[in-house]
Amino acid sequence: MSSDVPAGWATTVSPAIHEPSGVAQLVWVRFQRHPGARAGVVVFLILVIAVLLAPLSPYDPEISSLEQQLESPSWSHPMGTDALGRDLLTRILYGGRISLMVGVLVVGITLTIGVTVGALAGYWGGLVDSVLMRITDAALALPSLLVLVLLGAILRDIDLPLLKQNSVVTIALVIGILSWMTFARLVRASILTLRELDFVTAARAVGASPERIVLRHILPNAVGPITVEATLELGYAIIEESGLSFLGFGIQPPTPSWGNLLSNAQENFLRYPWLAIFPGVMIFLTIISVNYIGDGLRDSFDPYRVLKQAGEL
């Protein structure tokens, strides 16, 4: 190994082996040194804070104002106004709340389903494993975008208490149900490798229950790839929500989301391009910052990958 090894690595690695909190600290140190991840975190935090501060805007996101239709960006309306005279910046901030909320919910849903399925299949094996993996394979063979559109189109007209006309929860459920498979495979694969290792055998020997072995001994060791995948999933989910809403089968107006803002812009964007430009910039900034964070996490959890790419190993 030569100069490409990040400084501080060799000195921190030895105490970290004995102490689990040291590993987390080590990952954190490496993460902070990753330039892309740092920029990603900054941009993402700014976006989140801006979105949280949306109610400070002097304008209402849904009430139209017919005197102020389609105004160009100005001091009072930094991003202009839409066809119904609503302040675009305000709508984008409120839309961001919706889009990010869908993203976070999807990550929660996919994690829950994926980790459960993967853990059951990986630890119990046998029939449980083959049945669950068959289901996973079938789900992977779904043309997900097409199914998403179909579900969105069907649920748009439905009025059940929980699944109210493509609410945030509905859309998150629909996206989540179509994208848990990566987690299931990931968790299963890591359990299959880990359960043969000596420390698991030791735990079994002292009489730990299967639940305890999976939750306390195996999953913590798989936390790296799961975290990376969860970060990237946040990005995918936001893209999928905006795509679905862009087609008109996602979040329904007047509730804004980044996707349906773009969709509404389609009527007027030839003459009023800012309507299409700003919501897209927000999606772009979110996705790129999330992807950089994911990339940084991946490199921090797996330093050998960096070395391998550099040709050191």
Place this chain on the structure above:
Amino acid sequence: MMLLLSIVFFGLVNLAPGGPLAGYGRARRIPAAEIARLKSQLGLDKPVAVQYVVWLVGNDWMQVDTDSNGVADDRGTRRGILRGDFGYSFRNRKPVLEEIWARLPNTMLLTGVTLFVALALAIPIGVVSALRQYSKFDITVTTFAFAGQALPDFWLGLILIIVFYVWLRNPITGGPLLPSGGIYTIGAPFSISDRLAHLAMPVAAGALGWLAWYSRFLRSSMLDVIHQDYLRTARAKGLPERLVLFRHAMRNALIPLVTILGLDLPYLVSGAVFIEMIFAWPGMGLLYYQAALQRDYPVLMALLVLGAGFIIVSNLLADIVYAVLDPRIHYT
């Protein structure tokens, strides 16, 4: 597997509130008697399980009630999807397969050119940036690739229209530089340049994300390869560098690309929904979008089944090609 999926799709559509005729009721006000007649004509008054069987294998082998008088009098006419009969579109009563068939070449043209452009640019970019790792070129390209992957293609499409249709003008005619939609200028005689002008924006919007992804992918698979021992051996026995790179390194770096291509192909095709909708490109993606808007279930079902079939076939193909290209892989 396909059977399982077909049951899922069929269940989804039939559990929808109002059933498959919901679209009809919304579009026009139809008297209840008319709906009942329509339902029996389309076989929708039967139990779901029967409908599924009819949809799957047809009803020309059983007696059905064709004139809605409650008495079974003749054999049915449906042959079922297993024998290539996907039924008739609710929208225009044309056979679904005919509708799909008419649009298939358009989608194949669009996705084919998109994939070709993406790969033709990504392979050299990925290889060069791996060979000159951490050079200015590599850093620029890697940054752009990261950005390219974060650009939603539907947004890129709108931006391209703003730039090339609204802002930039054709210096000769003064009209828009590029057409904003369609496959060719209506009424104009066939010309290659007209076709290419119509292809330019949809392909650019669709290809950028894939270009970014494949150049990143190829860069890392090339990096994996160039540090392998057999390359050192090849150099050590005095092969010229050109031969080492092209014959030994690139061939091995391209193998994983083939696999990933097989897995990506379905996404490429279904991604056409956005591109075709924005650029009014009359392909299967636009057909699916319109069918979803109008709840044209026979069309939706057909495209879903074909889509799932396509995914399974292309994954299988990727496996086979992988085994052919890489002699280290054996299936027992």
